[in-house]
Amino acid sequence: MTLTIGTLRAEPGRKTRGVLPADLGTTTVEVPLILVNGARPGPRVVITGGVHGGEFIGVDATTRLAGLLEPEEIAGQVVICPVANPPAVYGGRLNISPLDGVNINRVFPGDRDGGPTDRMAAWLFEHLVDGADAYVDLHSGGIDQHLLDFVGYRRTGDTELDAKNKALAHAVGYERVIFGTSPEGGNSHAAANRQGIPAILVETGQLGDRHPDTVRRLLDALHRILHHLGVIEA
Numbered sequence: 001m002t003l004t005i006g007t008l009r010a011e012p013g014r015k016t017r018g019v020l021p022a023d024l025g026t027t028t029v030e031v032p033l034i035l036v037n038g039a040r041p042g043p044r045v046v047i048t049g050g051v052h053g054g055e056f057i058g059v060d061a062t063t064r065l066a067g068l069l070e071p072e073e074i075a076g077q078v079v080i081c082p083v084a085n086p087p088a089v090y091g092g093r094l095n096i097s098p099l100d101g102v103n104i105n106r107v108f109p110g111d112r113d114g115g116p117t118d119r120m121a122a123w124l125f126e127h128l129v130d131g132a133d134a135y136v137d138l139h140s141g142g143i144d145q146h147l148l149d150f151v152g153y154r155r156t157g158d159t160e161l162d163a164k165n166k167a168l169a170h171a172v173g174y175e176r177v178i179f180g181t182s183p184e185g186g187n188s189h190a191a192a193n194r195q196g197i198p199a200i201l202v203e204t205g206q207l208g209d210r211h212p213d214t215v216r217r218l219l220d221a222l223h224r225i226l227h228h229l230g231v232i233e234a
């Protein structure tokens with residue numbers, strides 16, 4: 001099946017790179033995307049990096065993953081967005097957007113008629129997250145933030161969704177797996193859960209780290225996730 005997001009299209013067995021415009025009201029930004037459409041059918045997996053500025057590991061790991069995935073070898077569709085919140089990432093701001101001072105990971109699924117960050121969140125849900133079979137959001141400790149690697153997921157009360165969240169979280173392979181007891185709040189994975197989409201938060205690295213070894217650690221985790229979901233064989 002053709003994978004279409006906005007004006008970007010990838011036929012089965014093909015990889016497409018490009019940018020799509022997101023109208024944030026006061027400005028329009030370009031969101032980079034890589035669509036990897038497998039030769040065989042399977043789940044649609046959406047991976048975002050750069051939801052926050054100053055968190056480089058997810059940006060680097062998704063970019064490398066996009067280069068490494070071979071569409072003819074995968075089952076399903078992988079949608080990779082290395083820079084999900086361009087104003088914050090390119091503005092070099094920690095946690096908040098320079099446009100309005102809002103932390104996007106508190107306002108998902110956003111509001112298409114709201115302020116710039118609300119619109120950015122709504123754009124990401126409308127174009128990427130809606131229709132996903134699994135959603136993985138990548139974060140890191142910013143330059144002022146000590147952090148041990150961990151995976152976060154939510155319990156929702158939906159037995160089937162909870163089992164998928166938990167399995168996805170443990171497939172990452174990190175020692176620390178933390179769950180919240182409700183799907184409430186504006187975090188990306190919680191908001192995705194409320195739409196019935198299995199989703200996790202993955203935190204890798206700290207203190208603004210962008211060391212290649214840390215990127216490799218996350219890249220390995222992403223491969224384990226894709227293997228767990230049946231997208232790649234090993």
Ligand SMILES: [Zn+2]
Pocket residue numbers: 051052055138139140
């Ligand atoms: Zn973050």
